Amino acid sequence: MVDYSPALMTDMYEYTMLDASLKDGTANRKCVFEVYTRHLPEGRRYGVVAGIGRILDELSRFLLSDEDLRFLSDRKVVSKETISWLENLHFSGSIKGYREGEMFFPNSPILQVEGTFGECTLLETLVLSVLNYDSAVASAASRMVSAAKDRPCMDMGGRRTNEWAAVAAARAAVIGGFQGTANLLAAQLYGLKAIGTAAHCFTLVHDDERSAFASQVEALGRNTTLLVDTYNVEEAVKTAVEVAGPQLGGVRIDSGDLAAMAQRVRNQLDALGATNTKITVTNDLDEYALAALQSAPVDSYGVGTMLVTGSGAPTCAMVYKLTERENSAGVMQPVAKKSKDKASVPGRKLAYRSYEYGLAETEHVISGSETQLAEYRPAEGWKDLLVDYVDHGDIDSRYQGHAAIADAHEYRAKALRELPITAQSLMKGEPVIPTEITVL
Amino acid sequence: MVDYSPALMTDMYEYTMLDASLKDGTANRKCVFEVYTRHLPEGRRYGVVAGIGRILDELSRFLLSDEDLRFLSDRKVVSKETISWLENLHFSGSIKGYREGEMFFPNSPILQVEGTFGECTLLETLVLSVLNYDSAVASAASRMVSAAKDRPCMDMGGRRTNEWAAVAAARAAVIGGFQGTANLLAAQLYGLKAIGTAAHCFTLVHDDERSAFASQVEALGRNTTLLVDTYNVEEAVKTAVEVAGPQLGGVRIDSGDLAAMAQRVRNQLDALGATNTKITVTNDLDEYALAALQSAPVDSYGVGTMLVTGSGAPTCAMVYKLTERENSAGVMQPVAKKSKDKASVPGRKLAYRSYEYGLAETEHVISGSETQLAEYRPAEGWKDLLVDYVDHGDIDSRYQGHAAIADAHEYRAKALRELPITAQSLMKGEPVIPTEITVL
Numbered sequence: 058m059v060d061y062s063p064a065l066m067t068d069m070y071e072y073t074m075l076d077a078s079l080k081d082g083t084a085n086r087k088c089v090f091e092v093y094t095r096h097l098p099e100g101r102r103y104g105v106v107a108g109i110g111r112i113l114d115e116l117s118r119f120l121l122s123d124e125d126l127r128f129l130s131d132r133k134v135v136s137k138e139t140i141s142w143l144e145n146l147h148f149s150g151s152i153k154g155y156r157e158g159e160m161f162f163p164n165s166p167i168l169q170v171e172g173t174f175g176e177c178t179l180l181e182t183l184v185l186s187v188l189n190y191d192s193a194v195a196s197a198a199s200r201m202v203s204a205a206k207d208r209p210c211m212d213m214g215g216r217r218t219n220e221w222a223a224v225a226a227a228r229a230a231v232i233g234g235f236q237g238t239a240n241l242l243a244a245q246l247y248g249l250k251a252i253g254t255a256a257h258c259f260t261l262v263h264d265d266e267r268s269a270f271a272s273q274v275e276a277l278g279r280n281t282t283l284l285v286d287t288y289n290v291e292e293a294v295k296t297a298v299e300v301a302g303p304q305l306g307g308v309r310i311d312s313g314d315l316a317a318m319a320q321r322v323r324n325q326l327d328a329l330g331a332t333n334t335k336i337t338v339t340n341d342l343d344e345y346a347l348a349a350l351q352s353a354p355v356d357s358y359g360v361g362t363m364l365v366t367g368s369g370a371p372t373c374a375m376v377y378k379l380t381e382r383e384n385s386a387g388v389m390q391p392v393a394k395k396s397k398d399k400a401s402v403p404g405r406k407l408a409y410r411s412y413e414y415g416l417a418e419t420e421h422v423i424s425g426s427e428t429q430l431a432e433y434r435p436a437e438g439w440k441d442l443l444v445d446y447v448d449h450g451d452i453d454s455r456y457q458g459h460a461a462i463a464d465a466h467e468y469r470a471k472a473l474r475e476l477p478i479t480a481q482s483l484m485k486g487e488p489v490i491p492t493e494i495t496v497l
Numbered sequence: 498m499v500d501y502s503p504a505l506m507t508d509m510y511e512y513t514m515l516d517a518s519l520k521d522g523t524a525n526r527k528c529v530f531e532v533y534t535r536h537l538p539e540g541r542r543y544g545v546v547a548g549i550g551r552i553l554d555e556l557s558r559f560l561l562s563d564e565d566l567r568f569l570s571d572r573k574v575v576s577k578e579t580i581s582w583l584e585n586l587h588f589s590g591s592i593k594g595y596r597e598g599e600m601f602f603p604n605s606p607i608l609q610v611e612g613t614f615g616e617c618t619l620l621e622t623l624v625l626s627v628l629n630y631d632s633a634v635a636s637a638a639s640r641m642v643s644a645a646k647d648r649p650c651m652d653m654g655g656r657r658t659n660e661w662a663a664v665a666a667a668r669a670a671v672i673g674g675f676q677g678t679a680n681l682l683a684a685q686l687y688g689l690k691a692i693g694t695a696a697h698c699f700t701l702v703h704d705d706e707r708s709a710f711a712s713q714v715e716a717l718g719r720n721t722t723l724l725v726d727t728y729n730v731e732e733a734v735k736t737a738v739e740v741a742g743p744q745l746g747g748v749r750i751d752s753g754d755l756a757a758m759a760q761r762v763r764n765q766l767d768a769l770g771a772t773n774t775k776i777t778v779t780n781d782l783d784e785y786a787l788a789a790l791q792s793a794p795v796d797s798y799g800v801g802t803m804l805v806t807g808s809g810a811p812t813c814a815m816v817y818k819l820t821e822r823e824n825s826a827g828v829m830q831p832v833a834k835k836s837k838d839k840a841s842v843p844g845r846k847l848a849y850r851s852y853e854y855g856l857a858e859t860e861h862v863i864s865g866s867e868t869q870l871a872e873y874r875p876a877e878g879w880k881d882l883l884v885d886y887v888d889h890g891d892i893d894s895r896y897q898g899h900a901a902i903a904d905a906h907e908y909r910a911k912a913l914r915e916l917p918i919t920a921q922s923l924m925k926g927e928p929v930i931p932t933e934i935t936v937l
Contacts, residue, residue, distance in 0.1 A: 065685060066664065066680070067681055067682075068681070069679050070696060072681070073713075073717055074699045076717075077699070078699070080715060080716050081715070081716075083703055083712070086702055125685070134681070134691070136716070178696075181656070181698075182660075185656035185657070189656065189658070190659040215622050216508070217626075217629050218629070218811070219630040220503070220622075221659060221660075221661030221662065222630070222661065226659075239508040240509075241507050241568075241569075256510060256511075258818065259518070261822065262523045262832075263521075263523055272523070273513075273514075273517050275517070275520060276513070276516050277513055277516075288835050312838060313837035365812075366806075366811040366812055367811075371658075372658060374802075379697070394697045396727065397726070398753070
């Protein structure tokens with residue numbers, strides 16, 4: 058249906074830098090690039106990594122078609138020699154990083170990409186696009202799931218973000234703790250649970266609410282969820298139970314004072330004998346609204362806009378920086394820029410998390426040469442935060458596919474439980490554990 | 498490379514509503530759906546429509562493959578009879594709406610979709626995803642372009658949003674007044690001007706800054722733009738002019754106090770005889786930062802994060818509501834929901850903008866039956882805001898493709914000039930013109 062190359066989802070300067078570096082030979086220098094963020098969004102206590110499985114998927118498709126090569130040539134983005142190099146484009150480097158569902162903090166080395174300058178530089182834009190958006194959604198989702206306590210949260214945000222972002226958001230939401238999504242393509246691509254109720258237009262297209270409810274129950278069964286706020290909620294609930302009987306699966310409320318409305322509807326349902334009928338609420342929910350609804354008799358939440366826009370932080374500030382490279386003598390050297398307020402920490406990294414009484418205490422980032430890091434021994438009980446995703450071009454498929462998403466969903470719940478409980482506070486504050494950088 | 502159907506970029510309930518409405522016959526009722534927003538983002542004076550050309554592109558691909566149908570069947574989303582209906586899925590309705598690049602306000606009927614309930618309801622999610630994101634970016638872009646006065650703004654935000662959102666954002670940015678993008682896929686798909694400089698890693702991969710600059714000038718010519726803040730800006734500018742000569746195309750500054758730095762660099766360049774060398778600045782710019790840079794000697798801007806995240810408003814609040822439908826007797830009737838704070842205005846709409854002394858005064862939205870609207874005569878000088886995009890399934894190709902984007906870019910500039918100048922104020926306030934709704 059659409060034919061595209063992820064290799065063109067790239068800023069032009071990655072290609073012009075490739076072109077210049079192929080001419081002067083630096084394209085072949087071994088390099089280590091690192092993805093990290095200098096800071097979390099204001100007041101956030103932690104972030105949740107998401108998107109790496111998608112990067113691995115794109116990596117296996119990171120090729121240029123003849124049409125793409127013609128485009129790069131016609132637009133004079135690169136020279137003929139570079140076109141020849143690009144015909145054989147294949148990432149043969151290695152990638153390690155944090156797991157999906159893992160917590161991250163300022164300066165956590167979330168991903169490290171090792172390979173030649175040429176092949177690594179081309180990956181920058183795509184890697185950052187995926188990680189910055191997916192992690193923003195997973196981080197927001199995680200706060201919402203905490204605020205919702207044991208009540209399931211469902212993604213209904215597809216219509217409030219770009220249509221492909223919607224698909225990625227559904228995946229990231231589930232990694233962040235959500236239970237399912239309304240988005241069918243996400244359900245298809247990622248094996249997610251698909252959920253849904255009905256829209257106001259369904260009630261409106263019928264001559265009256267009763268015939269709409271009857272039609273929905275006829276098609277979807279009594280276990281369906283009926284939307285009860287198109288006209289008058291009280292009348293709608295009465296009609297709903299008359300039509301479906303007390304076995305009615307659920308009702309959805311999408312407007313008004315949700316807590317007060319849920320309370321009234323719960324009492325009404327109970328009085329009608331529909332004691333097992335669930336109440337779902339939707340309507341611009343965010344983590345604060347969810348926290349405020351804790352004492353209301355609600356059974357599940359549909360979250361839209363604020364999920365897919367990262368609840369005030371629609372992107373992470375992750376960057377992709379060169380931290381080590383071969384010099385002209387073929388010796389690896391740490392490098393760092395010194396730009397004002399944006400200086401980077403040189404050298405490849407190890408990352409561990411230390412614990413006290415079962416609770417995370419410090420994020421340890423260790424920088425050094427390959428030899429130094431190979432000899433480094435962490436203290437007892439420190440968790441090694443890095444896994445190998447790609448080994449000299451070979452992608453570890455355990456981190457792709459449906460099972461990896463379910464793993465990440467579980468992993469995030471466990472990793473959050475291991476953080477000091479302040480992590481779950483919605484009050485603005487510092488990252489819940491400090492990051493300690495050791496340069497060997 | 499990837500095979501997908503935009504028809505699955507859809508919330509599940511659109512399909513279950515289709516299923517129920519096919520069973521009870523309402524799927525065949527003629528309907529009018531309307532896209533509008535109840536409010537602009539807080540304090541914004543106007544919005545800019547973008548994304549309709551992309552919706553038209555997707556509409557021509559809005560089909561389900563055998564695999565998609567199997568998915569819908571396996572997951573029991575719809576019944577067998579509905580699968581048969583979906584095998585012949587083809588939008589045969591009509592769409593009219595605002596032009597891309599047009600200004601919109603609360604209750605502007607941005608898009609009206611007319612057809613059977615079945616075919617119209619399936620379009621909801623995709624239509625909203627595209628319009629909500631693209632218009633958010635175009636609206637932010639337009640404010641930035643105003644704040645930048647005559648200096649060109651370039652999209653460099655791809656890495657800070659989902660990888661496909663990045664492609665859509667580049668297109669929307671150009672509609673909103675930007676001149677080009679760093680994103681190559683956007684340049685390829687939409688015929689946009691591609692731009693770029695170099696990253697810090699390019700300087701770092703070389704043994705020293707001089708060899709990096711020499712390599713870039715060798716590969717890209719003296720007219721290239723060199724990044725001068727990797728180590729020390731003053732030294733870098735000196736080296737840059739030594740390497741490229743006073744014909745050097747430009748320098749980019751990406752950190753520090755951009756205004757003060759631009760002033761120092763301008764003086765230094767002039768003293769070195771590089772009086773035509775341009776200065777580009779980047780680094781988390783938004784419309785406020787651009788306004789603050791007006792008196793600094795800057796030649797162009799690269800805008801990233803704040804562009805692709807809508808500068809604080811990453812989505813519009815556009816909704817897709819049923820406003821008119823056939824009843825069981827085959828007669829068209831206006832309909833509206835009465836949900837608290839979310840009531841809709843019934844009936845199909847006309848839309849006009851009236852002017853006084855060449856400046857927009859009021860947005861007029863006229864609601865009525867098809868007959869009433871056909872007989873309606875606007876006052877002299879009112880601009881008709883609606884164009885026909887799709888006529889009984891036939892897409893008007895003038896609104897697709899590269900030329901349509903250039904047209905929208907021009908149109909936005911003209912439409913903005915016709916608004917009271919308060920529209921260009923960055924102070925928070927009410928929409929710059931009121932929307933007056935007349936129900937015939």
